[in-house]
Amino acid sequence: MSEHKSRFLIKQRALLKGYLITMAKQNKLYGLQYKEEIKKELDRYGYKPTHSEIYKSLHELMEDGTLKQIKRKKEGAKLQTVMIYLIEDKGKAELYMKQLKVELDRCYGLLGKAIADFYS
Amino acid sequence: MSEHKSRFLIKQRALLKGYLITMAKQNKLYGLQYKEEIKKELDRYGYKPTHSEIYKSLHELMEDGTLKQIKRKKEGAKLQTVMIYLIEDKGKAELYMKQLKVELDRCYGLLGKAIADFYS
DNA sequence: CCATGAACACGCTGTTCATCG
DNA sequence: CGATGAACAGCGTGTTCATGG
Numbered sequence: 001m002s003e004h005k006s007r008f009l010i011k012q013r014a015l016l017k018g019y020l021i022t023m024a025k026q027n028k029l030y031g032l033q034y035k036e037e038i039k040k041e042l043d044r045y046g047y048k049p050t051h052s053e054i055y056k057s058l059h060e061l062m063e064d065g066t067l068k069q070i071k072r073k074k075e076g077a078k079l080q081t082v083m084i085y086l087i088e089d090k091g092k093a094e095l096y097m098k099q100l101k102v103e104l105d106r107c108y109g110l111l112g113k114a115i116a117d118f119y120s
Numbered sequence: 121m122s123e124h125k126s127r128f129l130i131k132q133r134a135l136l137k138g139y140l141i142t143m144a145k146q147n148k149l150y151g152l153q154y155k156e157e158i159k160k161e162l163d164r165y166g167y168k169p170t171h172s173e174i175y176k177s178l179h180e181l182m183e184d185g186t187l188k189q190i191k192r193k194k195e196g197a198k199l200q201t202v203m204i205y206l207i208e209d210k211g212k213a214e215l216y217m218k219q220l221k222v223e224l225d226r227c228y229g230l231l232g233k234a235i236a237d238f239y240s
Numbered sequence: 241c242c243a244t245g246a247a248c249a250c251g252c253t254g255t256t257c258a259t260c261g
Numbered sequence: 262c263g264a265t266g267a268a269c270a271g272c273g274t275g276t277t278c279a280t281g282g
Contacts, residue, residue, distance in 0.1 A: 006168040045230035110165035
């Protein structure tokens with residue numbers, strides 16, 4: 001997320017990772033549950049994540065050691081095995097969120113500038 | 121820019137068109153001048169447009185009849201011919217800006233929501 | 241059908257190449 | 262070299278396909 005000369009707006013996956021880390025600190029959810037929770041937050045802004053992006057984001061956060069994955073039996077009649085994601089490295093998680101803030105503030109400022117330039 | 125079920129953030133070219141229309145209403149600039157002017161506005165937000173995106177945006181706005189192109193001799197010793205872009209259809213230009221506002225407000229709200237979700 | 245994951249395809253955008261004055 | 266434009270290439274992301282419970 002760093003050392004880029006010029007970039008437009010934040011990439012979808014970078015923001016998804018912010019939600020995944022934030023939610024993983026509080027709950028023990030599996031893949032599609034993250035998808036549903038994020039959808040609940042952002043649906044009214046016209047955005048709904050795909051399962052593909054959720055899984056890719058989770059996988060990348062595991063590859064760099066931020067999250068870890070454990071198998072769990074899903075509650076209910078089906079007894080299906082699901083993958084629960086938890087924080088593995090709290091320091092990495094917090095560092096990511098700190099860097100994400102810089103990027104989000106930048107994008108928020110850019111859009112605010114455009115809105116001011118166009119409609120004031 | 122319309123009738124999409126789910127989208128993340130606005131595309132770069134859609135925002136560039138907003139600047140091009142806004143600037144074309146006030147000045148008579150050629151391609152690379154638009155690039156420089158937009159760079160001046162957004163450079164401090166880490167964004168600098170490429171000449172390629174500027175030209176593609178201008179061409180698309182001409183294709184749909186929003187802008188028109190006229191040849192002009194460039195001032196100075198070189199006397200090079202440049203392409204000046206002007207508003208062709210004021211109604212289309214205003215409609216575009218109106219639709220753009222909806223999209224910009226949506227994106228601004230989405231980022232604000234994420235910032236609130238993460239850092240409050 | 242639900243959950244996970246991988247493979248594939250398309251669209252956006254930056255880099256490079258090509259002309260012309 | 263400045264300006265315009267087109268062609269090309271990489272990457273982000275949505276859709277589809279595959280496997281297992």
